[in-house]
Amino acid sequence: MNEILVIDNVTKRFGGLIANSNISFAVERGKIIGLIGPNGAGKTTLFNCISCYYSADGGKILYEGKDITRETPDGICRMGIGQTFQIVRIFREMTVLENIMIGAFLRNPGRKKAEEKASEVAALFGFSEKLDLKASSLTISEQKRLEVARAMATGPKVLLLDEMMAGLNIHEIREAIDLVLKLRESGITLILVEHVMEGVMPIADKVVVLDDGEKIAEGTPDEVVYNDRVIQAYFGDKYHAKRRKNTA
Amino acid sequence: MKKGLVILLVFFAALVIYPFIFKNPFPRHLLIMIMLYGTMGIGWNIIGGYAGQVSFGNAAFFGVGAYTTAILLSKYGINPWIGMLLGCFFSSLVAVIVGYPCFRLRGHYFAIATIAVGEIVQILFTNWEYAGAAVGIYIPILEESFFNFQFHTTKLPYYYIVLAMLAFALLVCYAVEKSRLGYYFRAIKDDPEGARSLGINIQNYKLVAFILSAILTSVCGTFYAMYVLYIHPANTIDLWLSIHLCIIALIGGLGKIFGPVIGAFIFIPLTEFTRVYLGSEGQGIDLIIYALIIILLATLRPQGLWGIFAKSSS
Ligand SMILES: Nc1ncnc2c1ncn2[C@@H]1O[C@H](COP(=O)(O)OP(=O)(O)OP(=O)(O)O)[C@@H](O)[C@H]1O
Numbered sequence A: 001m002n003e004i005l006v007i008d009n010v011t012k013r014f015g016g017l018i019a020n021s022n023i024s025f026a027v028e029r030g031k032i033i034g035l036i037g038p039n040g041a042g043k044t045t046l047f048n049c050i051s052c053y054y055s056a057d058g059g060k061i062l063y064e065g066k067d068i069t070r071e072t073p074d075g076i077c078r079m080g081i082g083q084t085f086q087i088v089r090i091f092r093e094m095t096v097l098e099n100i101m102i103g104a105f106l107r108n109p110g111r112k113k114a115e116e117k118a119s120e121v122a123a124l125f126g127f128s129e130k131l132d133l134k135a136s137s138l139t140i141s142e143q144k145r146l147e148v149a150r151a152m153a154t155g156p157k158v159l160l161l162d163e164m165m166a167g168l169n170i171h172e173i174r175e176a177i178d179l180v181l182k183l184r185e186s187g188i189t190l191i192l193v194e195h196v197m198e199g200v201m202p203i204a205d206k207v208v209v210l211d212d213g214e215k216i217a218e219g220t221p222d223e224v225v226y227n228d229r230v231i232q233a234y235f236g237d238k239y240h241a242k243r244r245k246n247t248a
Numbered sequence B: 001m002k003k004g005l006v007i008l009l010v011f012f013a014a015l016v017i018y019p020f021i022f023k024n025p026f027p028r029h030l031l032i033m034i035m036l037y038g039t040m041g042i043g044w045n046i047i048g049g050y051a052g053q054v055s056f057g058n059a060a061f062f063g064v065g066a067y068t069t070a071i072l073l074s075k076y077g078i079n080p081w082i083g084m085l086l087g088c089f090f091s092s093l094v095a096v097i098v099g100y101p102c103f104r105l106r107g108h109y110f111a112i113a114t115i116a117v118g119e120i121v122q123i124l125f126t127n128w129e130y131a132g133a134a135v136g137i138y139i140p141i142l143e144e145s146f147f148n149f150q151f152h153t154t155k156l157p158y159y160y161i162v163l164a165m166l167a168f169a170l171l172v173c174y175a176v177e178k179s180r181l182g183y184y185f186r187a188i189k190d191d192p193e194g195a196r197s198l199g200i201n202i203q204n205y206k207l208v209a210f211i212l213s214a215i216l217t218s219v220c221g222t223f224y225a226m227y228v229l230y231i232h233p234a235n236t237i238d239l240w241l242s243i244h245l246c247i248i249a250l251i252g253g254l255g256k257i258f259g260p261v262i263g264a265f266i267f268i269p270l271t272e273f274t275r276v277y278l279g280s281e282g283q284g285i286d287l288i289i290y291a292l293i294i295i296l297l298a299t300l301r302p303q304g305l306w307g308i309f310a311k312s313s314s
């Protein structure tokens, strides 16, 4: 079975507002999936349904063929789905090493082993020099990287990253892209939620576009950028019409 | 690290020698109370300081420990050491019954719920005829021996028993801090949602912290019952006791192994002296002094007094 994650007709409502409406797509093992869409499209909501912070009102989410729709966030982490948050949630009072250790403890209950594992992961993410710094003293881009490192220390098969590139400068986006590619190389399946396309398009194997709670396109980055509905959602009608005229 | 160990050994050596230097009852009683509250403060620190779940109900565990021992001994002649173990069991049970529903809620619900629990337990015992109601229970006088947990000619054995309890509590706390448990507790305190995302079942871990806290407090309840030989709801299950434990941990420094010991060394003498010198008129003066200490600490040294010691020894 090559589909590690299947989103099947997922619907999520907040009162009268439908944040996700019948969304379906599949995620292939070892691929990078970009989940994009303008602000308020419903990306974080779908992300939270997958990571089980919300339970979907309709539809199902299958991980390795198992229904995880009603699982808990900690439960799915133990099953092998790691995540980061749109707004950074590191342990601010702890050191960099301790932050990563909290992740490492999941598969290494002993402290010595967890510390070893955490140091390895820290090295991979370029934190070897900063192990004893308080996490809150890191820059935003480092804090985001720490969140990824921490999640990786739990030994996930799938990693969900919510707006990892938002708020980063061009140089840092470049670094983040390299990091994501490195993770894919190690066999991890990645779902990147972004509202800026630049970060995702060059590296995604598949892109799913949400707008106003609905899936409006799905395909390779090339297919998606030339999709009319996507252009309209992102750039509005004016740009849409202009492009029509140019290509005509 | 090494230096810390040396200081600790010197500290314990001093505690062992102390009764040979101070032979009067009062200074011995004072140290017994300090060590008793230090032990309970460590218990409070595990749930309140490490795991960040403020409890105003720990007196309930003190009461359950004291009452379990007293009832079993006075009604069925069951050995107080067994009473101590059963007290731990019942206290843990209370911790689970209270913690299980409350730890599913966010924020300060737990703190509020624990106030109610302490009060409910006190009301239950105040009205429970079988347990002596408001009058309480006298513990039958037995021949003095370690086995009977009673000493009449000298208070010295009580002193060493509570010293052993304090050492045990410190050891438990040390083991917690250096293991996954302690790291998880701190993670839960720092950011519960982040902790969940890393596979930590936060309700279960809070429950473990609460049970550890309950056990360390319950043991002290048993000790207290055997030490004063008369317990009643007002001297065992008082909201003030719970608040005092919180203050002791706060003074010393939250989430520091040794914090509550320092806290107890400052807090208990203050209470005892105001009680002795000011009598009942002095009631409340000690609290005014703590309030001042806490205000000073909060502004000058938010990490608690432990911060001063840690700084000067590093
Ligand atoms: N907890 C909530 N309660 C009520 N409404 C919510 C909640 N979370 C999100 N929404 C609404 O659902 C819609 C989708 O929000 P969501 O955060 O999923 O969008 P997004 O695509 O992640 O946007 P952004 O790019 O700004 O992060 C928005 O209209 C939002 O206001």
Ligand SMILES: [Mg+2]
Residues within 6 Å of the ligand: A043, A044, A045, A086, A163
């Ligand atoms: Mg979002």
